[in-house]
Amino acid sequence: MEMNPYKIIVRPFNTEKSNIAADKGQYTFMVHSDANKVEIAEAVSYIFNVDVVEVRVMNYAPKFGRWGRKRIKHQPAYKKAVVTLPPGQRIEAFEGV
Numbered sequence: 001m002e003m004n005p006y007k008i009i010v011r012p013f014n015t016e017k018s019n020i021a022a023d024k025g026q027y028t029f030m031v032h033s034d035a036n037k038v039e040i041a042e043a044v045s046y047i048f049n050v051d052v053v054e055v056r057v058m059n060y061a062p063k064f065g066r067w068g069r070k071r072i073k074h075q076p077a078y079k080k081a082v083v084t085l086p087p088g089q090r091i092e093a094f095e096g097v
Helices: 018-020 037-048
Strands: 010-011 026-031 054-060 061-069 069-076 076-083
Touching: 018 026, 018 054, 026 037, 037 054, 037 076
Parallel strands: none
Antiparallel strands: 010 026, 026 076, 054 076, 061 069
16 A cells, blocks of 8 residues: 655654764654555655655664552654665755754
8 A cells, every 4th residue: 555755754853863963864754663665765865855865764663661659651663764875975954953
């Protein structure tokens, strides 16, 4: 089933490690859990008008923990993708973040 490109890319990751990788042409996104590498590459190229060289995908399991004596905290499962662009291409939305 074909998904909307704006539903595949949930949000960008803005961490220190992802900002360092963005200087090398690698951008990190949280993506829909049902999206595959081909759909992620097409969505990034459609939304940001760039060419995609490589897509690496990581699935993260949910995490449970305690907060105080009785409260339980929960972090849901998510999928993360690192998209590599060819040299010379950049995503302008990530510049100066």
